[in-house]
Amino acid sequence: MNTGPAKAGWRFRQPSVIPGFGLTLGFSLAYLTLIILIPLSGLVWRSAALGWTDFWAIAVDRRTLNALKISFGTAFIAAAVNVVFGTIVAWVLVRYRFPGRRIADAMVDLPFALPTAVAGIALTSLYAPNGWIGQLLMPLGIKVAYTPLGIVIALVFIGLPFVVRTVQPIMEEIDKEVEEAAATLGANRFQIITRVLFPGLAPAIITGFSLAFARGVGEYGSVIFIAGNLPFKSEIAPLLIVIRLEEYNYEAATAIAAIMLALSFVMLLVVNLAQTWSRKRYG
Amino acid sequence: MADPEIKTYEPHHESQSAAVTESRPVRWVAMGTAFAFLAVFLLLPLIVVFHEALAKGIGAYTEALSSPDTRSAIRLTLLVAAISVPLNIVFGISAAWAIAKFEFKGKAFLTTLIDLPFSVSPVISGLVYVLLFGAQGLLGEWMKAHGLVILFAVPGIVLATIFVTFPFVARELIPLMQEQGNGDEEAALSLGANGWQTFWYVTLPNVKWGLLYGVLLCNARAMGEFGAVSVVSGHIRGLTNTMPLHVEILYNEYNAVGAFAVASLLAGLALVTLVLKTLLEMRYGAEIAAARGH
Numbered sequence A: 001m002n003t004g005p006a007k008a009g010w011r012f013r014q015p016s017v018i019p020g021f022g023l024t025l026g027f028s029l030a031y032l033t034l035i036i037l038i039p040l041s042g043l044v045w046r047s048a049a050l051g052w053t054d055f056w057a058i059a060v061d062r063r064t065l066n067a068l069k070i071s072f073g074t075a076f077i078a079a080a081v082n083v084v085f086g087t088i089v090a091w092v093l094v095r096y097r098f099p100g101r102r103i104a105d106a107m108v109d110l111p112f113a114l115p116t117a118v119a120g121i122a123l124t125s126l127y128a129p130n131g132w133i134g135q136l137l138m139p140l141g142i143k144v145a146y147t148p149l150g151i152v153i154a155l156v157f158i159g160l161p162f163v164v165r166t167v168q169p170i171m172e173e174i175d176k177e178v179e180e181a182a183a184t185l186g187a188n189r190f191q192i193i194t195r196v197l198f199p200g201l202a203p204a205i206i207t208g209f210s211l212a213f214a215r216g217v218g219e220y221g222s223v224i225f226i227a228g229n230l231p232f233k234s235e236i237a238p239l240l241i242v243i244r245l246e247e248y249n250y251e252a253a254t255a256i257a258a259i260m261l262a263l264s265f266v267m268l269l270v271v272n273l274a275q276t277w278s279r280k281r282y283g
Numbered sequence B: 001m002a003d004p005e006i007k008t009y010e011p012h013h014e015s016q017s018a019a020v021t022e023s024r025p026v027r028w029v030a031m032g033t034a035f036a037f038l039a040v041f042l043l044l045p046l047i048v049v050f051h052e053a054l055a056k057g058i059g060a061y062t063e064a065l066s067s068p069d070t071r072s073a074i075r076l077t078l079l080v081a082a083i084s085v086p087l088n089i090v091f092g093i094s095a096a097w098a099i100a101k102f103e104f105k106g107k108a109f110l111t112t113l114i115d116l117p118f119s120v121s122p123v124i125s126g127l128v129y130v131l132l133f134g135a136q137g138l139l140g141e142w143m144k145a146h147g148l149v150i151l152f153a154v155p156g157i158v159l160a161t162i163f164v165t166f167p168f169v170a171r172e173l174i175p176l177m178q179e180q181g182n183g184d185e186e187a188a189l190s191l192g193a194n195g196w197q198t199f200w201y202v203t204l205p206n207v208k209w210g211l212l213y214g215v216l217l218c219n220a221r222a223m224g225e226f227g228a229v230s231v232v233s234g235h236i237r238g239l240t241n242t243m244p245l246h247v248e249i250l251y252n253e254y255n256a257v258g259a260f261a262v263a264s265l266l267a268g269l270a271l272v273t274l275v276l277k278t279l280l281e282m283r284y285g286a287e288i289a290a291a292r293g294h
Helices: A021-049 A052-059 A062-095 A101-107 A116-127 A134-140 A148-173 A176-184 A189-218 A221-227 A237-246 A250-282 B010-014 B024-053 B057-065 B068-101 B107-119 B122-133 B140-145 B154-165 B167-180 B183-190 B195-224 B227-233 B243-252 B256-287
Strands: none
Touching: A021 A250, A021 B068, A021 B107, A021 B122, A021 B154, A052 A062, A052 A250, A062 A101, A062 A148, A062 A189, A062 A237, A062 A250, A062 B024, A101 B024, A101 B256, A116 A134, A116 A148, A116 A221, A116 B024, A116 B195, A116 B243, A116 B256, A148 A189, A148 A221, A148 B024, A176 A189, A189 A250, A189 B122, A221 A237, A221 B243, A237 A250, A237 B122, A237 B227, A250 B122, B024 B256, B057 B068, B057 B256, B068 B107, B068 B154, B068 B167, B068 B195, B068 B243, B068 B256, B107 B167, B122 B154, B122 B227, B154 B195, B154 B227, B167 B195, B183 B195, B195 B256, B227 B243, B243 B256
């Protein structure tokens, strides 16, 4: 269809008897361009049109910096919590047999299926000072709702399935003979887990961490209810974008969005490097 | 699928030796931690939704759900899903056909681009349409001159929903169709079927459960999307309020029963989605790419 002459060394696609390449690729590209690429490049274009000085002034604005710090900080802590507990949950689901395992396994996907606004109001009512969990924590002097800790709780909820679902399939593939071999060579269970099993899981754990982190940085719906949204204290970057938009300050909204995208991109790059390193190190 | 030869070794694996499993106390601690974590973070939020919705009795619950604003929010959510999900199905099938059935330059890059909406904050997904169609937007003047309204109206909500649910179907179908290869299609074509017949009678039956799986997740997100829709909706009661946005409005008005009543419908949708998803994974696991950790 749109392949060049067959003799040419460079070929856009390899010949195939299956029809429909032009139609499906053409439609896919057109749809992708209209829905995703043009709108996203509009964002890039708008922030480029801002000019460096204006852009910088918005970026180093104290409120912007604090919002970014809160978004990235809480997302990092929540992803770290999920790495620990998500790995334990995955291990229990893969290795142990108990009644209700299928249900527990299905429940892990709840944060994918439950609308974020629903999660937000449910968590807020649980952790509010008079809520089921909030009133238990109140005497201990721990305030969760309307504080940055509340943001962490919401992001732990949102990020859990990313870690479990990334680590779980790799755990299922572990060959038990490797563990048996290690045991016959005299390793104890702790050594087997830390020296034999963990290295194999490390790349998956890093991927799960980065997915949970990336999702947490951009999360909006579940956070705004529980955060309290105090500027400089518990105001996340996506919320600041919404506030700037409501003030018709398109420039600031665009700049913050561009910074968030750039930071996320750098983050993904670092994670990819970490992954290459861990693959090399642990083979 | 399972080799009976291997099956006979299962009992041996069940009675694990101390070498390949943890000691009993460690196992109990691990299971206790996992259960406690799942109960606090997943089960309790779910229970509290229904508890709060019914806090003032069943009468208040049904009354909250029958208010005109709530009903129009439900209608809008169904309408938005009914437009955006089919469009993403067509795209998903089309992209999967091009990517899985053919070898061409830039394929990996195209696959990455399809996943792009997953790595963008929902708020930014909404913002890009405001920058395009808003009063100060790139197309704002032109649209005003032609009397077109996208922002703060249903078309904007549909666009934002399509954006955030864009990858679901494609992402499920691409690995599945890649794994199935081209053999069946080539056989059908060599027997004289045309392209459409090959697709309808060969490819589609092969991927139907995977497709349903992707549609299920796409629909759940389409009906539940909050951030992106919130930015483009304008929050006009009875007109541009979807169910998740209506939950927010009721909640901010301190109408807890109303907010949780609408939320309970969305939670019910989530539960139905999870049940269907689990059933699909159990019965047709081999025909669903995502179930095998792709």
